[in-house]
Amino acid sequence: MASLKEFRDRIDSVKSIQKITKAMQMVAAAKLRRAQEAVEAARPYAARMSAVVGNLSSAMDGRPGAPELLVGTGKSDVHLLVVASADRGLCGGFNSQIARHARTEVSRLVQEGKTVKILCVGVKAADQLKRIYEDKIIDVISLREHKDIDSTVAADISARILRMFEAGEFDVCTLVFSRFKSVISQIPTAQTLIPAMQSLDEDATAPDLGGAAYDYEPDEEDILKVLLPRNLTTQIFQALLENVAGEMGAKMSAMDNSTRNAGEMIDKLSLQYNRKRQSMITTELIEIIAGAEAV
Amino acid sequence: MAAKLKFSLVSPEKELFSGEVDGVDVPGEEGDFGVLPNHAPVMTTIRMGTIAIKDGSDTRRMFLRGGFADVTPDGLIILAEEAVDIADLDAEKLSIDLRNAEEDLADAKTDEKRAAASDRLEYIRGLTEALAS
Numbered sequence: 001m002a003s004l005k006e007f008r009d010r011i012d013s014v015k016s017i018q019k020i021t022k023a024m025q026m027v028a029a030a031k032l033r034r035a036q037e038a039v040e041a042a043r044p045y046a047a048r049m050s051a052v053v054g055n056l057s058s059a060m061d062g063r064p065g066a067p068e069l070l071v072g073t074g075k076s077d078v079h080l081l082v083v084a085s086a087d088r089g090l091c092g093g094f095n096s097q098i099a100r101h102a103r104t105e106v107s108r109l110v111q112e113g114k115t116v117k118i119l120c121v122g123v124k125a126a127d128q129l130k131r132i133y134e135d136k137i138i139d140v141i142s143l144r145e146h147k148d149i150d151s152t153v154a155a156d157i158s159a160r161i162l163r164m165f166e167a168g169e170f171d172v173c174t175l176v177f178s179r180f181k182s183v184i185s186q187i188p189t190a191q192t193l194i195p196a197m198q199s200l201d202e203d204a205t206a207p208d209l210g211g212a213a214y215d216y217e218p219d220e221e222d223i224l225k226v227l228l229p230r231n232l233t234t235q236i237f238q239a240l241l242e243n244v245a246g247e248m249g250a251k252m253s254a255m256d257n258s259t260r261n262a263g264e265m266i267d268k269l270s271l272q273y274n275r276k277r278q279s280m281i282t283t284e285l286i287e288i289i290a291g292a293e294a295v
Numbered sequence: 296m297a298a299k300l301k302f303s304l305v306s307p308e309k310e311l312f313s314g315e316v317d318g319v320d321v322p323g324e325e326g327d328f329g330v331l332p333n334h335a336p337v338m339t340t341i342r343m344g345t346i347a348i349k350d351g352s353d354t355r356r357m358f359l360r361g362g363f364a365d366v367t368p369d370g371l372i373i374l375a376e377e378a379v380d381i382a383d384l385d386a387e388k389l390s391i392d393l394r395n396a397e398e399d400l401a402d403a404k405t406d407e408k409r410a411a412a413s414d415r416l417e418y419i420r421g422l423t424e425a426l427a428s
Contacts, residue, residue, distance in 0.1 A: 041309035048305055048372050052365050056338065151307040151376075215337040217325055226340055227363060230376070237307055 004280070007273040011266060018262035024090065025255035032183065032248035038149075039180060039241045046238045053196060053231050056224055067221065069228040072195030073171045078115045080170035081105060082161065082193070084177040084239055085125030086247040087143045092254035094178065094186060094247055099128035101188035102176045106133060117170060121157060122243070149244055154237035161236075162229055165194060177239040178246040184253055186246035191239070193232055298332040301370025302348065304357065306378045311357065312348065319371055320347040321364050330364075330371050337366045341373065343418065345381065345425050356381040358425045360418050377418070384426045393419050 057070055083102045085095045102118070102125060109116050118133060120126035120140040129137060146153050161173060173194040178186040216223055299315035318331045322344030341362045348355040362375035396416040403409040 038308075042307060044303070044310045044313075045305040045307050045374065048303070048365075049374055052338070052363060052372070052374065055365070055367075154307075215335060217323060217337060217339040223338060223340055223363070230363075230374075234307060 004273065004276060007269060007276065011269045011273065014262050014265050014269065018259055018266065021255045021258040021262060025252055025259060028091075028248045028252040028255060032245065032252055035241065035245035035248050036180075039238075039245045042238055042241050046234050049231055049234045053227060056220060056227065057196070067224050067228060069165070069194055069232075070196050070224060073168075075171045076114065078117065078170040078172075079109050080161070080164065080173045081109075081116060081118045082157075082173065082175045082236075083118060083120050083122075083125045083129065084175065084236075084243050085120070085122040086243065087122045087124060088247075089124060090254065091247050091251035092257075094250035095124035096128065097186070097188045098176060098178050099125045101190065102129060103132070105174065105176060105190055106136070119161070121240070143240075149237075149240045151233065151237050154233050154240055158229065158233040158236050161193070161232065175236065175239055177243050180242040180245040180249065183249040186250060191235065193235055196228055196231060300330060300332040300334075302330075302373075303370070304346075304348075304373045304375060304378060306362075306375045311375075311378050311380070312355075316348050316350040318349045319373075320349070321371075321373070322346065322359070323364065330366055333368075334366050334371070336368065337364075339364050341375070343421050345428075346373070356425070358384075358422055360421075379422070381425055384422060386423075386426060389419065389423050389426065393423060 057066075081102060083098065085098045089095065106116050106118070116133075116136050118129060118137045120129065120137060121143065123140055123142050123144075126137065126140040141157060143149070143153065164170060165173070172192065175191045175193050177189060177191070179189045181187055300318060302312065302314065302316050302319055303310065304312040318329055320327060320329045321339075322342055324340040324342050327344075341359060341364055343360050345356050345358050348357065357378050357380050359373070359375040360377040362373060362378075365372045365374070393416070396412065396419050400409065400412040400416055403412045
């Protein structure tokens with residue numbers, strides 16, 4: 001039977017754990033607010049960007065010489081899956097959700113007989129995917145060295161994807177990330193990055209020009225050449241921001257749960273501790289009384 | 296009351312300007328041009344430079360590091376890679392940034408890093424010039 005000291009030690013250790021989870025929850029809450037602001041600030045750019053790309057691609061529609069980034073290579077044999085997850089754990093099922101989504105995506109593609117390559121952004125999903133798809137992972141990009149996600153991080157990743165695309169290493173690029181819906185709800189999403197045509201919203205139609213002709217300066221193709229890589233960066237940037245916000249939201253609720261669990265545990269242990277203490281006092285008293293009577 | 300131009304300037308990090316103005320001067324890749332209300336639709340790339348946002352007697356100047364301008368009947372949208380309000384610039388801080396950028400360029404080991412550093416340096420030089428003018 002556990003002694004009183006053991007009980008006290010356990011209560012103390014649960015209390016320290018509770019302090020830590022509480023602190024982590026508060027840090028996550030503060031970071032979440034910043035991340036949420038960043039996501040919301042970045043949304044207009046992403047929205048306008050896809051509107052502009054939509055404009056241009058409807059102008060290019062059906063014309064020869066459209067860039068491959070927009071219309072694809074015409075094949076879909078090799079798929080590149082960019083899996084973006086968090087770099088740290090302790091955020092509930094956040095990373096597992098992304099990894100699971102990526103896994104279903106991979107097994108679907110494999111079943112269709114495609115070659116799959118995986119590029120992991122953020123180490124957590126990579127850790128989970130490594131177990132089954134070790135051979136498919138081409139690289140893991142850690143985000144740990146970047147304190148804040150800014151557009152340069154996204155630019156690095158998109159530059160890398162573009163280099164691979166130009167080298168003909170894949171035909172279709174899909175990004176898996178978690179869309180931040182609310183603090184308690186993040187939805188793992190797969191989004192096609194290349195060809196860009198597929199990811200455009202159905203309703204992103206050309207604006208009504210009132211009969212005027214659109215002027216391009218320089219011409220459409222030159223603009224697209226600059227615009228499409230930018231679009232890629234923007235999409236990745238947006239996804240990374242959504243991920244950070246989602247991670248912090250998930251972490252906040254996970255840590256909130258842990259804090260509450262720790263509280264319950266402390267209550268339970270204190271109750272046991274007090275019972276034990278009382279019963280020991282009772283035993284001692286009985287012993288004393290019995291001793292006194294014997295004299 | 297003459298018609299106003301709906302104008303929004305967005306960079307990847309945030310929306311810097313959104314509202315109605317009288318006109319905007321834009322440094323296009325193939326020459327500067329002014330956009331007034333009811334401009335013909337045009338889509339163009341922008342080089343690094345200053346845009347002037349005119350509203351009444353006010354002129355706000357912003358420095359852009361390249362991007363795109365899209366003029367539609369709905370107004371003008373500028374997607375900037377990076378943008379700052381010139382009124383927010385600080386000469387002292389810029390000269391420090393400039394020195395740092397020069398050092399970065401000197402320290403850069405790979406071609407990639409060198410290209411990034413020289414881009415950065417050029418941008419800061421542009422900012423300094425814009426502030427001086």
